[in-house]
Amino acid sequence: MSADWENKLYFGDNLDILREHVADESVDLIYLDPPFNSKATYNVLFREKNGTASHAQITAFEDFWEWDEEAARAFHEVVTRGPGKVADVLQALRGFLGSNDMMAYLTMMAIRLIELHRVLKPSGCVYLHCDSVASHYLKLVMDAVFGPRNFKNNIVWTYQKWGRVLKKALGYEYQDILFYGKSENAELIEYPTRAWESKEEYVRIRKQKVRSDEDGREYVLSDAGGGRRVKRFLDEAMEYGRPIGEVWDDIASLTSSAKERLSYPTQKPEALLERIIRASSNEGDLVLDPFCGCGTTVVVAERLHRLWIGIDITHLAIGLMRHRLKGAFGSQLSPYDVIGDPKDLESARALADENRFQFEWWALGLAEARPAHDKKKGADRGIDGVMSFRDDDSGEYRRVILQVKSGRVSSAHIRDLKGSLEREKAQIAALITLQEPTSPMKREAADAGFYDPPGLLPPVPRLQILTIEELLSGKKLELPISRDETFRKAPRQFKGKRQSSTLGR
Numbered sequence: 001m002s003a004d005w006e007n008k009l010y011f012g013d014n015l016d017i018l019r020e021h022v023a024d025e026s027v028d029l030i031y032l033d034p035p036f037n038s039k040a041t042y043n044v045l046f047r048e049k050n051g052t053a054s055h056a057q058i059t060a061f062e063d064f065w066e067w068d069e070e071a072a073r074a075f076h077e078v079v080t081r082g083p084g085k086v087a088d089v090l091q092a093l094r095g096f097l098g099s100n101d102m103m104a105y106l107t108m109m110a111i112r113l114i115e116l117h118r119v120l121k122p123s124g125c126v127y128l129h130c131d132s133v134a135s136h137y138l139k140l141v142m143d144a145v146f147g148p149r150n151f152k153n154n155i156v157w158t159y160q161k162w163g164r165v166l167k168k169a170l171g172y173e174y175q176d177i178l179f180y181g182k183s184e185n186a187e188l189i190e191y192p193t194r195a196w197e198s199k200e201e202y203v204r205i206r207k208q209k210v211r212s213d214e215d216g217r218e219y220v221l222s223d224a225g226g227g228r229r230v231k232r233f234l235d236e237a238m239e240y241g242r243p244i245g246e247v248w249d250d251i252a253s254l255t256s257s258a259k260e261r262l263s264y265p266t267q268k269p270e271a272l273l274e275r276i277i278r279a280s281s282n283e284g285d286l287v288l289d290p291f292c293g294c295g296t297t298v299v300v301a302e303r304l305h306r307l308w309i310g311i312d313i314t315h316l317a318i319g320l321m322r323h324r325l326k327g328a329f330g331s332q333l334s335p336y337d338v339i340g341d342p343k344d345l346e347s348a349r350a351l352a353d354e355n356r357f358q359f360e361w362w363a364l365g366l367a368e369a370r371p372a373h374d375k376k377k378g379a380d381r382g383i384d385g386v387m388s389f390r391d392d393d394s395g396e397y398r399r400v401i402l403q404v405k406s407g408r409v410s411s412a413h414i415r416d417l418k419g420s421l422e423r424e425k426a427q428i429a430a431l432i433t434l435q436e437p438t439s440p441m442k443r444e445a446a447d448a449g450f451y452d453p454p455g456l457l458p459p460v461p462r463l464q465i466l467t468i469e470e471l472l473s474g475k476k477l478e479l480p481i482s483r484d485e486t487f488r489k490a491p492r493q494f495k496g497k498r499q500s501s502t503l504g505r
């Protein structure tokens, strides 16, 4: 990797991004956590600044797959132009499954896995996170793409969970991570271990007898191969830790009160990614997550001094990741590039024409606000986004409400926003507009007066208008103090050499 490499966050479909932007054999480690074909709609549940869960939900992504033209086209492409084994497996699966949603899912995965195989270095490894809904079919597809000889492990991540009593089957308590190398040369960099809980655990598992030498120091006799036994002091033997096999039962899933939780559905624990990244990469290696959601992989890669590429198909995820990275590393964050986000008025307009929700999420991200509710559920009460700030020591958060407009705007919008400001008992309201505001709009906004913060802080306009053009050129909303993170913030992390591990909680 060249010295002037910058980490990358791509907005877009990972198939296109991989094909257009990621070079052959350039990546050392891939972790992917695609939607599992769970037939669920995943919502983001936001938290208010006072820590309570707000009812504001927005749809993050949908995990539905259908056999449609896109799936049929991908199938045709793999079968006619893909590697022979992958074509064979897909055809056999279609013969068995038919043209249904599972087949659509496997086809969309297969075409992406072929690209991931291309970009992985021969010494690299891939970890595919899935669950038993599709893991057995995915194993066949992975064998076809990466080769059965390069299969290393089916890691079972089992998390402590209150077992639900179901009517027709047992409860689900684990997920699978299919671990492959690109070639037989792919080796583990750091074998995962965890601390022994106690001397008793060590003795019970190792089945070794503890002896004492003349100084009273405890030791065991370990097998050194060839029938030889070597003396090892117990404290030193325990220090290496307990090697971990395929069953990972020491990493809890994220509860709703977990510190690192950002309320993004399917968010994975950082400890899980830390184990994978340490096991299969060195500092300075390039880590890729093509389905990166709220960015667990990129945050851990950054903390462990790896280079990274993250890809996601929603502006919501990209916005969340920007906030998470900034919140976690502050000024220590390595420079990174966001690609696929509108960078000028023309591309902002194109995004607004293409998808109003994506435009809104992007515009709110640009203003450092978060979406307010599920627009798809039609709960629009005149607010698209919110933001919080504190301007005294009381611990109380003040609210800013935002409305985003991509079409024509008029004074009526300002009057509506003024109504929402009063109804919501917010301190400040802002209209973000793609079009230039008219003079009557500016007058109407000025008439709303000022918010007077406590103490000596200067007053700020209660109703503000910001154009997309102004936001793109770096202008910010006027607040009495610098804004707080508007998404629930992950704990700040400091990048240091080999920080103490978060494993084994």
Ligand SMILES: C[S@@+](CC[C@H](N)C(=O)[O-])C[C@H]1O[C@@H](n2cnc3c(N)ncnc32)[C@H](O)[C@@H]1O
Residues within 6 Å of the ligand: 012, 013, 014, 015, 033, 034, 035, 036, 060, 061, 264, 265, 266, 267, 268, 269, 290, 291, 292, 293, 294, 295, 296, 297, 311, 312, 313, 314, 317
């Ligand atoms: C299961 S979530 C990943 C969660 C992630 N591991 C985390 O810890 O936050 C899957 C993500 O894949 C994204 N996604 C789905 N299809 C995609 C595609 N074709 N290209 C890029 N991202 C996609 C979704 O938007 C979603 O954020």
